[in-house]
Amino acid sequence: MRDKPPEGFVDFALARGPALYRTAVLLTRHEQAAEDLVQIALAKAWQSWARIDGGHEAYVRRIMVNEFASGWRRRWRGELPTGDLPELPPDDSGNDVSTRQVLMAALATLPRRQRAVVVLRFFHDYTEVATAEAMGITVGTVKSQTFKALAALRVCQELREDEASDLTGCAREGMFR
């Protein structure tokens, strides 16, 4: 290990730090915790910088997501993942801003792994395979975690993939109202 940052590390952190921080905020929903998470990921990347074969940002993001999903600072703020999600307030206004606020509030209630899957799949637009690789889990787990997360968020995945199709699949699962 070295005292001086490895070559290219500072430039990377200066350039990509804000983007990593935004991902961390989505994961942690708290700015201070996000800062901690980015620092941890950067510190780990620092120590293995020379071994990273390109894709530094993806590498650091992977560290960050796994650090978060593995229960990093689980006791911090007394936060505990839970499978029992609170009921979301009805959102009949049709107001986009309200919808997004509700979604973000609901996102914060998801268990960590589901939250990480959502951020990778729907913020970074990772494929299921890429998400599985980044998190070190199987594609099947990504699918099931995505399904559970979307169900909890009352988001119907089928709507986007086949907007014109029969929605009974979603309706059967009670995935939206």
Added chain:
Amino acid sequence: MRRTTDDLRDALHDAADGTANPDVESLLTGARRRVAATRRRQLGALSVATAALVVAGGVVAGTLSTNQALPQPAGPGPSSVKAAVVDHAPSSTRPSPSSAPPSECDKTSRKKDTVVLPHWVDFVQLNGTQFTAEAGPGHPIASAHMGAVVGRVRCQLSALKLSELPGPSVDGDASFLPIGTELHSILGFEPSCRVAARFEGTNRVYLAQHDVDGSSTAVPCAKAP
């Protein structure tokens, strides 16, 4: 109201866009601090590993604060070690300067404020092999059973004021045998199996050691026939 994955995407991007830019310098500073902390932990672990290595090399060591006494042998084996402040081997057991080869001990650092207090095992290293004295009083042998000189002690570790853990022992290192002590072969044994040294009026037998399942034990050829 139907919520779609596009809504979710928009919500995520809105939230991300609404996030204030971080102080990137503080991110870097925090990362640097964490690297330093990791380094300290690793150094701590390395010290433990070094101590384990030194145990394999014939000593058990710990660090004590200022002006601690160093152990000197009152007899063979670790159980007979007692503390005494000495800078050099007792004159009664030291060979005359003219006959003693230069000590390799001088390379070992000495500081006055801190000292490592090792608990020595009675050993000597020769030709890459560590020889440990028989447990307890052992079975001193007659001088007639001692053969040719096969080596000499070049560093008496227990006479050192160590400020840090010594590294792995090297040929010529001995815990209690004074510098210049001759190591003899023993009739009936290969020098790679047993050697003998005259110490405190007796001819002490040292058995070659090897590691078996992580434990140091006498090699088969060192055991009594």
